[in-house]
Amino acid sequence: MGEAQVSLEHLFRVFTKPEHKDSKLAQIEQHLSDNILDFLSQHVVTKKTSLEEVEKDFANAKVPESPEFVSTHAETLLDKLVAHSVNTYSPTFIGHMTSALPYFHLPLSKLMVGLNQNLVKIETSKAFTPLERQVLGMLHNLVYDRSEAFYEQHLHSAQHALGAFCSGGTIANITALWVARNKLLGPQPGFAGVAKAGLAAAYRFHNINHLGVMCSKRGHYSLSKAVDALGLGREQLIALPAPQQTLDPEKALRAGKRYQEEGNKLLAIVGVGGTTETGHVDPLDELADVAEQLGCWFHVDAAWGGATLFSSQYRDRLKGIERADSVTIDAHKQMYVPMGAGMALFKDPENANAVRHHAQYILRAGSKDLGATTLEGSRNGMAMMVYSALHIFGRRGYELLIDRSIQKAKAFADMIDKHPDFELTTSPTLSLLTYRVCPQALQHTLKQVDDSTRDEINEKIDTLVVSVQKQQREAGKSFVSRTRLEAPDYPAKCITVFRVVLANPLTSHNDLAAILAEQHLLATSTPLWQSLSQLAAQDPA
Amino acid sequence: MGEAQVSLEHLFRVFTKPEHKDSKLAQIEQHLSDNILDFLSQHVVTKKTSLEEVEKDFANAKVPESPEFVSTHAETLLDKLVAHSVNTYSPTFIGHMTSALPYFHLPLSKLMVGLNQNLVKIETSKAFTPLERQVLGMLHNLVYDRSEAFYEQHLHSAQHALGAFCSGGTIANITALWVARNKLLGPQPGFAGVAKAGLAAAYRFHNINHLGVMCSKRGHYSLSKAVDALGLGREQLIALPAPQQTLDPEKALRAGKRYQEEGNKLLAIVGVGGTTETGHVDPLDELADVAEQLGCWFHVDAAWGGATLFSSQYRDRLKGIERADSVTIDAHKQMYVPMGAGMALFKDPENANAVRHHAQYILRAGSKDLGATTLEGSRNGMAMMVYSALHIFGRRGYELLIDRSIQKAKAFADMIDKHPDFELTTSPTLSLLTYRVCPQALQHTLKQVDDSTRDEINEKIDTLVVSVQKQQREAGKSFVSRTRLEAPDYPAKCITVFRVVLANPLTSHNDLAAILAEQHLLATSTPLWQSLSQLAAQDPA
Structure with missing residues (x-):
């Protein structure tokens, strides 16, 4: 059943002849092409199967011995894979940063695969290399707004790079800190530089005890990976508490001075332009001052929020980003490009040279091969998706989308605020917000009780929030994520909250109202709700 | 002209309505879909435009202000991007590891974008997470051939990972060495481990001067990037000379002992399973012995050659790979998957825990989120392409493809050998080979002259080879790459050679004969050819 002939003829057919128009794959x-929302709602099963059940379909670790017909395989994909995928296009999937994409990316993805360019070197990406450089230049321009002459000089220069295109924000953050590390500990008389001589030798030469990176506790987990991979060590990620969700410049300055007085060197301060958990933006301008005073690199992780720069109304929220030595932006977030399009941008186009490398068969000195300054090697042509989206939306198109997302988040925050049984934990700076469900009376109680009672009650509410979040996810109509954070009202201990990302242009106010109503129904149906309500009733106040 | 309206209606249309069937993008x-080879040969311009000319089309660093109609943009893509792209599907493009792909990847790429899953976490990749784990398991099985019980226990275990899927071989190599580093310098009484405490502290604790990685000079340039990024330093990449193109186990053992006697520690030996430049395979089994004797990690970079394991006839060429602690394989090379599908596999499924990390909103302890042990964060669903290809080809289908490529390389080597004016530099172990063009008489002369005369003549031949390679590339009919290496016949100094990768199933013997004829014509038409021939004539012998 479904076993195809093992013959050169069959294999050639797979390479040279498309599937018939009536075949299953062609139908998919x-x-x-006709209606992706319909395709997804028809094939993605709403009622969620347990992960363990799904795993049974993917349990065989043996490479199949014989070929399978494409159409047979297409049936398998529909039944086993698509059916149990997550409908990220759904307007009620508002739990993560993945959303519906514009239609044109579907045919473009085919073009990308059809061209199958490898952007590591010009010999396999002739026009894609200049295109990617232009895309990096456009984003650089959006952040740093340098002169025309500046871009004319650097955009296509073999000796410079305005940034590094990569698979995502994590690699972008690692790349930025790699460049920062190699520049800070660069070659000088008596020392070959950290790139050649290694980190331990660099510490010995500079008489450094540790090298650290500072951010707030809301900094992305990739920073911790970065300091691990780059050899600094996770303990040298100085993550300051952030009950207000942002990095306090004064505290950062004090902590940085103390760190350096202890015989350490601060490599970088990382400001966040839209935290992953609440969408808050660090005070970038003030943090740029702090970095200057401490003499360290200033990196801004704007993987999520960078696209806010397209909006005249909201771009000020990222004020100071133009002072960053490096900036991370993900096009696969608020630029609505398919997964796999991150960028690290460098203020100074010389900086990428701190990680420049060569090989004999490609990346030869003087070449314009993009691979000479990237962490990744072979890479696909995702830059085309960004290029096309920049042209098809234009700045003003993106502006409309960004403005609408932020306004929608504000409207949802109002909805939550007005609902007696919900508590808004963090208001939206960009299009993220967090909140929790809690009987109204208990909200008052929490303000009056002592710390330990409050902690006890909060733990019970945490359990309620987790339960509601899981039940809602499993019901499959909508998805809101959850996280744990220090809230402005409860700064001492982390609480569990719902986390919402309002990026999908298709999400309506009605969708949001329905999500809230579903959560309320789920919450009030639990036995825990009754006992929480009684807790409030017992309160003498 | 081509400027679209900036309105929410227009934007909504882009997200909810596909392009009309008669639109430019739909036509593309x-x-x-109908005939990709025809599409490429119609739209990719054969006569090559200079890179500087192409750059003019991508010179504007300003984000366009207004939206553009999709169809207008599609015209731009055809004229500016596709026209000057590299036709990697062409049977005469045999210079790099990028080739034609099977048809089914075109519709699958649309499905991938349409599903837009993010594999960092299950909440955005429900079925894709088990699928990716299965794919890693299948490749693990291909390399390590463990018991069914082994895979049953580990394939979907939250505490284990059989490998890490990533964008490509470079990240795979970095991931493998990152795991090796963190394991070698792991936590123990009195030391928190390198992941937490950093590399300098680890050197101090273990009283190590340097930490090194050994490979042959044919090792991939990503290894040099890896030791830089991971903090070991590029000087600690011990790249032994390899005139025979492989790492000599005895020399490796001696060099490793010497290195360790000098107060250093050897982190890993990297054996190559198909070098990028000549396709040679290091003696993996013997290198596994050496690694054992030196007490270090054994990594095999089989980015190119890993797929040889599908072939009953040739899999022995990788004998010993099953003893490697980690293995890199790229599915976007000999598995004919689109660019962006690399894998690092781990013999011991516990090892990935050396780099395990968590966050509050995802990757929670005990979850099966794939992002907990990968260097990258957000990732796309490329694993589906590998899954589908494994099923549609099956082991036997891949076997046919692999066998055919190697046989074709042998046939081309014969052709070169028989041609009086070509010199085969390295014979194919897998489907790569290198050679150069040189007047027959001069080949005899080279065997008789003294070293310095030979070097002088070789430099002139280098110039000829570079010139022919560039002219052929610019003529646009075919593409062969070039590199510089120590050849078996000229071990002391590097020579420049043509480099050929025979992976495209569509390449025929006639194509190869034509490529050789074109090179011969180009070479003999240069003034340099005459002077080289005279050099031979002057030779007293």
Whole structure:
């Protein structure tokens, strides 16, 4: 059943002849092209199967011995894979940063695969290399707004790079800190530089005890990976508490001075332009001052929020980003490009040279091969998706999308604020917010009780929030994520909250109202709700 | 002209309505689906434009202010991007590891974008997470061939990972060495481990001067990037000379002992399973012995050659790979998957825990989120492409493809050997080979002259080879790459050679004969050819 012939003829067919128009795969493709929302709602099963059940379909670790017909395989994909995928296009999937994409990316993805360029070197990406450089230049321009002459000089220069295109924000953050590390500990008389001589030798030469990176506790977990991979050590990620969700410049300055007085060197301060958990933006301008005073690199992780710069109304929220030595932006977030399009941008186009490398068969000195300054090697042509999206939306198109997301987040925050049984934990700076469900009376109680009672009650509410979040996810109509954080009202201990990302342009106010109503129903149906309400009733106040 | 309206209606349309069937983008898509080779040969311009000319089309660093109609943009893509792209599907493009792909990846790429899953966490990749784990398991099985019980226990275990899927071989190599480093310098009484405490502290604790990685000079340049990024320093990449193109186990053992006697520690030996430049395979089994004797990690970079394991006839060429602690394989090379599918596999499924990390909103302890042990964060669903290819080809289908590529390389080597004016530099172990063009008489002369005369003549031949390679590339009919290496016949100094990768199933013997004829014509038409021939004539012998 479904076993195809093992012959050169069959293999050649797979390489040279498309599937018939009536084949299953062609049907899938047509359905996607005609109406993707319909395709997804028809094939993604709403009622969620347990992960363990799904795993049974992917349990065989043996490479199949014989070929399978494409159409047989297409059936398998529909039944086993698509059916149990997550409908990230759904307007009620508001729990993560993945959302619906514009239609044109579907045919473009085919073009990308059809061209199958490898951007590591010009010999396999002739026009894609200049295109990627232009995309990096456009984003650089959006952040740093340098002169025309500046871009004319650097955009296509073999000796410079305005940034590094990569698979995502994590690699972008690692790349930025790699460049920062190699520049800070660069070659000088008597020392070959950390790139050549290694980190331990660099510490010995500079008489450094440790090298650290500072951010707030809301900094992305990739920073911790970065200091691990780059050899600094996770303990040298100085993550300051952030009950207000942002990095306090005064505290940062004090902590930085103390760190350096202890015989350490601060490599970088990382300001966040839209934290992953609450969408808050660190005071970038003030943090740039702090970095200057401490003499360290200033990196801004704007993986999520960078696209806010397209909006005249909201771009000020990132004020100071133009002073960053490096900036991370993910096009696969608020630029609505498919997964796999991150960028690290460098203020100074010389800086990427701190990680420049060569090989004999490609990346030869003087070449314009993009691979000479990237952490990744072979890479696909995702830059085309960003290029096309920049042209098809234009700045003003993106502005509309960004403005609408932020306004929608504000409207949802109002909805939550007005609902007696919900508590808004963090208001939206960008299009993220966090909140929790809690009987109204208990909200008052919490303000009056002592610390330990408050902690006890909060733990019970945590359990309620987790339960509601899981039940809602499993019901499959909508998805809101959850996290744990220090809230402005409860700064001492972390609480569990719902986390919402309002990026999908298709999400309506009605969707949001329905999500809230579903959560309320789920919450009030639990036995825990009754006992929490009684807790409030017992309160003498 | 081409400027679209800036309105929410227009934006909504882009997200909710596909392009009309007669639109330019739909036409492009249809052409790709019907006949990709025809699409490419019609739109990719054969006569090559200079890079500087192409750059003019990508010179504007300003984000366009207003939206553009999708169809207008599609015209731009055809004229500026596709026209000057590299036709990697062409049977005469045999210079790099990028080749034609099977048809089914075109519709699958649309499905991937349409599903837009993010594999960092299950909440955005429900079925894709088990699928990716299965794919890693299948490749693990191909390399390590463990018991069914082993895979049953580890394939979907939250505490284990059989490997890390990533964007490509470079990240795979970095990931493998990152795991090796963190394991070697792991936590123990009195030391928190390198992941937490950093590399300098680890050197101090273990009283190590340097930490090194050994490979042959044919090791991939990503290894040099890896030791830089991971903090070991590029000087600690001990790249032994390899005139025979492989790492000599005895020399490796001696060099490793010497290195360790000098107060250093050897982190890893990297054996190559198909070098990028000549396709040679290091003696993996013997290198595994050496690694054992030196007490270090054994990594095999089989980014190119890993797929040889599908072939009953040739899999022995990688004998010993099953003893490696970690293995890199790229599915976007000989598994004919689109760019962006690398894997690092771990013999011991516990090892990935050396880099395990968590966050509050995802990757929670005990979850099966794939992001907990990968260097990258957000990732796309490329694993589906590998999954589908494994099923549609099956082991036996891949076997046919691999066998055919190697046989074709042998046939081409014969052709070169028989041609009087070509010199085969390295014979194919897998489907790569290198050679150069040189007047027959001069080949005899080279065997008789003294070293310095030979070097002088070789430099002139280098110039000829570079010139022929560039002219052929610019003529646009075919593409062969070039590199510089120590050849078996000229071990002391590097020579420049043509480099050929025979992976495209569509490449025929006639194509190869034509490529050789074109090179011969180009070479003999240069003034340099005459002077080289005279050099031979002057030779007293």
